[in-house]
Amino acid sequence: MKRTSTLDMASLATATALGVVMSFAATMGAAAQTEITFSYLWGGVEGEALEQIIADFNASQSNIVVKGVSSPDTTKQLASMSSTSGSFDISDNFGSNVGAWASKGILHPLDDAGIDVADFIPASIDQVTYDGKLYSIPIAVHDYQLIYNKKLLDEAGVAVPATMDELAAAIKALTKVDGSGNITQLGLGYAWMPTTMTVLGYAFGGDWNGGGKPTPTDANAIKGVNFYADNVVRPYTSAAVNKFIAGFGPYMSPEDPFHTGKIAMVIDGEWRSASLGKVEGLDWGVAQIPAASPELANSTLVEVSTLFIPTNSQHKAEAAEFLKYLVSPPVMAKFSHALGNLPARTSLLGDPIYADLPNYAAWLDALKSPNAKSFSSAPYVTEYVTDLGSAFDAVVQGTQTAEDALKGVADRSATYAQ
Structure with a gap:
């Protein structure tokens, strides 16, 4: 009985110690992840499609956890960006706002984010460039x-x-x-x-x-x-x-x-x-x-839906990684198809993924028109x-x-x- 009790005690002590180690390891693993907030203007079915993409990103790696928040209030969005400490790390808006916001210093420049814009529709890049710097990345275009x-x-x-x-x-x-x-x-x-x-x-x-x-x-x-x-x-x-x-x-x-x-x-x-x-x-x-x-x-x-990182984001590097994921060709195709949007990449304009969208070609063809116009990116x-x-x-x-x-x-x- 005594031997058995001793063995049981030893087993219990080992299990307890192992549990502490595993709990500590789990805590350290969780601490190693950086949580960023993606506040987006979409809602309803569009928001659901975006949440699926967020889930896919979170499952694809272990360093960053993206928390999606549907917040269609653009006034609230701008107020957060203008404060000392913002409530989100990445968000979306339209290209027509880029010049005004960049001139106020509330957009983080993205020239060093590692995104090659050569494949993007030139007009969409023009609208997100201010004073020679890139301040936002197109996720979709519209006409x-x-x-x-x-x-x-x-x-x-x-x-x-x-x-x-x-x-x-x-x-x-x-x-x-x-x-x-x-x-x-x-x-x-x-x-x-x-x-x-x-x-x-x-x-x-x-x-x-x-x-x-x-x-x-x-x-x-x-x-x-x-x-x-x-x-x-x-x-x-x-x-x-x-x-x-x-x-x-x-x-x-x-x-x-x-x-x-x-x-x-x-x-x-x-x-x-x-x-x-x-x-x-x-x-x-x-x-x-x-x-x-x-x-x-x-x-x-022609209008441009864009993704940007506010200057007051506390996790700019992690937000940039997620942004790169969102505008990568397969993810952009999945997202724009779910919303019925036109992709911002020229390489996707003829992608068969859009073949099931009725009458979609009418809008797609309009992008090639010399009479397709947009507002400038001026402040x-x-x-x-x-x-x-x-x-x-x-x-x-x-x-x-x-x-x-x-x-x-x-x-x-x-x-x-x-």
Whole structure:
């Protein structure tokens, strides 16, 4: 009994000591890992796709643990970047903000991050470069086309418009008003007003950023704004349009007005190719946005979704490693496919992974158009785009003419940081 007890005691002591060693080793292993926070603007299905990529990265190595946080509030994002100690180590936004943020010193330069940008679409790199330095890396690019409801066009006997005159006629034929003057169906709506107005300005041959400077009073750009106001708003009054829009469900939800047939046509981006195909009973197509003349065919706005590291990140090296993973060809392909986005790498533009996305080629082909334009990366662009949005809204609300509203932007542009 005594011998057995002694052996048991010895075994217990050995097991206890081994447990302590293993616990210490586990603690040391955990301590060796660096946790970084990836605060991203995406949510819903897009956020779920990103979380899967985060999980894949975490499983691929043992030095870094990425914690994903969906935070669509851009005001909160900027506040964190501007503080002494930020709440995240890597995040995303759009290329149009890079110049303004880099000039404030809140973006960490990425020239030494070890990312070869030779394979990236040149225009996307131009938009994330400020004062000769790279401050962000493109994860995807975007452009805009005319999406239409085939059933509604067929019922109205309307062909897919190819000219501005045809678009104006289609809007009229596809807009329905009841006996009380209430709009029940809108011929052309918008996913986001500033984008729609900007693209229409390009389609009339305008340039919002001519010579790298704000040109809000460009005569042809103003024609695009007036086209929307003259054909969508003024025939039915701003009050009637506002009342109709007030009943819309959330964007890209089951109650989205394009999903439910309340809007017959809309100008929107390529990400809709991944979602519209899942809407039961919706037969839809995509066409080039009509242009004022043949030489302006396939005029569109190109935007860039980017990834960046804030200056106040406490884990810049680890964040850079994760950033490199996110923009590597296989991961970029997986991510952009899940979201229906256009990849930022030229080597992926013909990748068969995108073959199952309906109508995706229309947006892809637009990237090759000489009439695909983007705003510069100058520090003033963020403020300028905000002012343009306010001016566009004033026109749609009927409180100002396009000429007066955009002259006001031109006057304010004299105060922009250059």
